[in-house]
Amino acid sequence: MGKIDELVEALGQNMQSVKPAPHPFMLGILLVLVAFLYLVLLLLFSGFRPDILEKLHSNWFLVEITLLIGLLVFTSISASTLSFPDLYQMRWAAVTPVWIFGLLASFLLAAWTLDSPPAPLPKHSFQCTLDIGLLSLLPGVWIFYLLRKFASTHFRLTGSIAVLYAFSTGAIWLRLYEKNDSILHVIEWHYLPMIGFGIAGLWLGKKLLRW
Numbered sequence: 001m002g003k004i005d006e007l008v009e010a011l012g013q014n015m016q017s018v019k020p021a022p023h024p025f026m027l028g029i030l031l032v033l034v035a036f037l038y039l040v041l042l043l044l045f046s047g048f049r050p051d052i053l054e055k056l057h058s059n060w061f062l063v064e065i066t067l068l069i070g071l072l073v074f075t076s077i078s079a080s081t082l083s084f085p086d087l088y089q090m091r092w093a094a095v096t097p098v099w100i101f102g103l104l105a106s107f108l109l110a111a112w113t114l115d116s117p118p119a120p121l122p123k124h125s126f127q128c129t130l131d132i133g134l135l136s137l138l139p140g141v142w143i144f145y146l147l148r149k150f151a152s153t154h155f156r157l158t159g160s161i162a163v164l165y166a167f168s169t170g171a172i173w174l175r176l177y178e179k180n181d182s183i184l185h186v187i188e189w190h191y192l193p194m195i196g197f198g199i200a201g202l203w204l205g206k207k208l209l210r211w
Contacts, residue, residue: 021084021150023088024077024080024081024083024084024088024090024093025077025080027080027083027146028073028076028077028079028080028081029076030146031076031079031080031143031146031165032072032073032076034139034142035072035076035139035165035169038138038139038169039169039172039173039176042135042173042177043173043176043177046173046177047177048176048177049176049177049178049179050179051179052176060111061175063107064104064107064108064111064175065172065175065176067100067103067104067107068104068168068171068172068175069172070100070103071097071100071101071104071164071168072165072168072169072172074096074097074100075097075161075162075164075165075168076165077093077096078093078094078095078096078097078161079143079147079158079161079162079165081093081094082094082152082154082157082158082161083147083150083151083152083158084150084151084152085151085152085153087154094154094157097161097164101164104191105191108183108186108187108191111183112183112184112187115183115184118182118183118184119181119182119183119184120182121182121184121185122180122182122185125185125188125189126189128174128178128180128185128189128190129189129190129193131170131174132167132170132171132173132174132190132193133167133170133193133197134170135169135170135173135174136163136166136167136169136170136197137166139165139166139169139170140162140163140165140166140167143162143165143166144159144162144204144208144209147162147209148208148209151211152209152211155205155206155208155209155210155211156202156203156205156206157202157205158205158209159201159202159203159204159205159206159207159208159209160198160199160201160202160205161201162201162204162205163197163198163200163201163204164194164197164198164201167193167194167197167198168194171190171191171194174190175190
């Protein structure tokens with residue numbers, strides 16, 4: 001009996017206090033703040049599109065930017081919620097990006113239908129996807145580094161949402177920087193690749209977030 005008491009005492013002396021995990025909303029706010037700080041730094045370096053003041057009076061443009069920001073915010077909350085094994089008893093928060101993405105897709109479809117006569121296509125094409133991808137790398141590395149500290153049991157979905165968080169950050173920057181009014185180009189080279197990146201995130205989540 002004495003040896004058991006000694007073992008318990010020795011184990012108790014070696015125990016280290018564990019810092020409680022933050023609430024998913026607090027973690028989500030951190031992700032949003034980091035993304036917006038990154039966007040501010042990017043725009044300070046690159047500048048805004050030359051017709052930004054005119055575009056700020058366009059309801060279509062404002063709705064698109066609002067939905068993109070909404071996607072960024074809700075992927076932050078969703079990724080934070082998914083990082084907990086029990087989803088912090090907030091399953092609804094984990095699926096909110098689906099609704100925002102659905103609204104964005106509906107908006108783009110309406111904008112494409114009403115774009116008559118269509119705005120001229122820019123001379124470039126895949127360069128936009130490449131720019132978004134490159135500028136999404138830093139927030140992507142950041143969110144995966146942060147989420148690895150938690151114990152997600154939904155690592156594939158968490159990885160997909162994390163990639164959408166990073167990609168939406170780059171997409172916001174490009175819409176604020178690039179002078180381009182072709183909704184067809186935006187759909188083809190800004191938003192459709194988002195689906196492909198989200199699918200790739202399923203694989204990244206398995207590789208990087210599985211424990």
